[in-house]
Amino acid sequence: MRRRNVLLRLALVASVGLAASACGDSGGGDGAGGAGANGRITVGGYNYKTLDPGGTGYISKSVPISLDVYGSLFDPPTAKGGDFVPDLATGYKYSDDLKTLTIELRQGVTFSDGTPFDAEAVVYNFERYKQAESPNAQYFRQMSSVTASGEHQVTMTFTEPTATMVAFLTYTPATLIGSPTAHKKAGQQQFGLKPVGAGPFEIVSHKPGEELVLKPFEKYWDRANVHLAEVKFINTSPEAQVSYQHVASGSIDSVQVSGVSTPPNVLDDAKANQKIATIAGENTLYAFLPINTFKPPFNRPEARQAINYCTDRDSIATNVQRGWVTPAYVLAGADSLYYPDGGVDGAKAQFPYPFDPVKGKALVDQLGGLEFDLLNIGGHSQVISNALAQQWQQCGIKAQVKAVQGPQLSEAYSDGTYQMAYAFSGGIDDPQFYTSFQSPNTPQGKHGFAREHPEVPELIQSANRTVDPEVRRTTWRKVWTSMNDLAVDIPIISGPNYTFQNKCLADVDFAAVGAQFKSARLTC
Template sequence: MLGSMLAVGALVLSACGGGSSSSETGGIDLDATLRTTYAGVQTLDPAKNTGSTAMMSNTWPVYDRLLQISEDGEYLPMLATEWTFSPDGKTLTLKLRKGVTFSDGTPFDAETVKVNVERYKKEPMSADASAIIDNVEVVDNHTVKLHLTEASQQVLTAISSAAPGIMISPKALASVDLGTNAVGTGAWVVESFRPGQQVTYKRRTDEGGIWDPDTGKVARIEIESRTTDAAYAAVRSGQIDIALSNGNLAPLQPQIDSGQLIVRALKSATTTAAVYMNQTVKPFDDVRVRQAVNYAIDREAIVKALVPTTSARVQPMASSVNGFDESLEKMYPHDPAKAKQLLAEAGHADGLEAGTFYVANYAAFPDAAQVVQANLAEVGIKIDLELYDIRQLVTQYSKSKKPGSFHFLSFPGIEPGADLAFFLDNPLTLPGGVPDKTAQLIERIDDPTVSAEERASRAAEVIRYATEQAYFAPLWQGVPGWVQSNKVHGVEEGKAFLGVLGGQDLRHVWISK
């Protein structure tokens, strides 16, 4: 659970290149090095790292997955080319890509899937993500059946998002240096690794080793952990090609205006900033107070001032997840008078002291919290703020009796059943819980035997209830994105893997001469 939240908390955003053709730019520079940034990892072993987004954003050059997720929330082929559920939804059959080899020469086949999944199920950090898979049946060299513990659509997200979907060479699984020398089917191999700081890759040279002809267009890749200020300085001076944005682009505006740098946000990312309200602590045990908070917040002003490339959000569900209801976005307009009316009805006509809220000391949260604090003060709700490290905040909030917190709504994937279970039927994120009837409905959403439309309908019912009950006060959805050199191309809109989670696969990137 913490790993999932940290993955979203550390996610720091996704990207895309320009649309120029190679003929317009002088051609592809096959000798180029792609230099980018991301939060560092301590190991390259997917079974040993709790943050799936950070893991994949550091290992995409070497590791492919069984499936991938597009920017708009669709499953796409990768090492598996076809996938079908059995009539009862408890078995998922995968047809595997032929002619794929690992960089150590080992062929990718059905037995590879079996040994990888079995390892992920045994390792403590990857066991939960793999638990939905009971066992793997090898049908033939390029067909496997994943027998599930229960009918579940969530398995598709699982095999698209790090463990258990990342495929490692069976030969390398026995190696003592797997954490530093990753061996996958990707177009690059590890050149060097400094835990928490930098990982460098070089293009594979083995004949026929690159199965995807659209990859491998840069000779080397450097992924380095940098602070925002250092990353901005580096991309401005040309030391790196891509930098993560925190939403404040003022330091780079001259280069953006001149066309030297290009910005692309990812509004469809499921990453959603929100104000949590603890229903077990007064005054937030009263739905009218929670609704008043929602009416008091000027979301549009916050987004315009702090994260202009994202979208203001009212409901606790991202637009790229099945079940999102656009009509709910009108439920809580900025209406201080309505907020004061609700507070009066709740017995707080003269205002109230609501205690101290934790604030994630990350990205735009500190500034956004101060704006919300002012919005609430305007209607008579006084809150204090306490900055907290985002990597510790989740567990700390769950242990405390704090009345609220500013941090991300954590989406484990793009399946609404799993997402709603995570942040509604979960005492760590919603201490007051949801009624049994709603919890039961959440369980029914994750059913691969019914149509996508029916799953969306079931999800929408729960989302509407949660929005009406004002369990949270969402602020914005999306991530500020990347700032990149105008020489970076090849990741057109819609191609970004795990775009909905905020990560980025730059496997198709090329750099112009």
């Protein structure tokens, strides 16, 4: 059975020895719960208005749900650093100069409207995604042309060497191929409400932002491995405590929360609850401090260095998050590709500004004081931001912690009106997907590295122009070393996503920002 595990090494945090007895308590009925549910499950956290990645308003966090409808051209590697796994595409080949990519498609596949999934369909979607109004356009910037070089073969050409396209066709909305016939017939707006793909499920009904109901697509090419009769996604509170209570009460079967932004008491309660499973993915999420280097006080490197010296990451991980996360010393989770040798301890040993309040205070005195605003999006981010501000006080640093809405923070990044923020990123083990804060061409990056520090984005571009894993490994370590030396985006903690789940639910495939239910089944 093919597995789509972006989070590859799953750990069952709850006591697996009690799984058999817990299944008998899972309840049942028309919605969530075990054997009485007749293969029907309910999943929390749905709040998406459109499922069309080629239209405005599409949110990348809906990719795992979209994959259940569209399918995927490629699946992630089954082992860290391995090759991409065939799905709707069966193979690929880059030219020697990395300016051409040829993709072979699976034959005999149809969309759920009965029309053929072929090269012409893929070309139609790629050309549509390249248009400026599509959020997918960012993945096709270097594509100069795309053609159907055969009935089941697609050829892409690029304006410059590009070694990242197959990764985009695995992890991002670029992999989602919809029926051209259905799109033309419905129009963009209506297609987003009920898209037609070639994935394991098709849509029964969709109330945007409220509820999405899926049933198996009977002519799906791998139908024998689709076991659930229905998957219903519903809108539930984003608060981790509420999400946990929903699963604990049996009103939903599955929901995912972020380890770096979830209160530790919620994770403690979930772990202790023997009636549900708490599943941890790979440590690929990270929290960090983006810094505006174009304005005081952080236009001076001494100010940034002082923050590092005065930050006790071990205390945040151990005392604030109770061990559910690890300290971060590079802008990646501890299970990410190219991470420094020796894991967290190895990264810590190479970190240029170890926790040293004496050195930090000396820099603050040299600066004549250090005072600034620290922005965050509220919730548990506010708790961690306050803990950091308290640590910095011992060095004479005065940080005013301010909670703002997400759109306000995005605007502050773009306008350069922020001084420092508490943010988090990651979720996939390949760091190439999380470089917006290091690029001068993005709203998040133009007031960070940008003009003053071109070496970092240049190194990242260099890493993305090779398929040699050892070269990429070496280059990414240079990226992290340079970023740490500059102290522009300061790492704090890292951790996994956690899924709260009905213990009767098995074989869920965990993706970067959610779960897929292509091969899932109820065991009791």
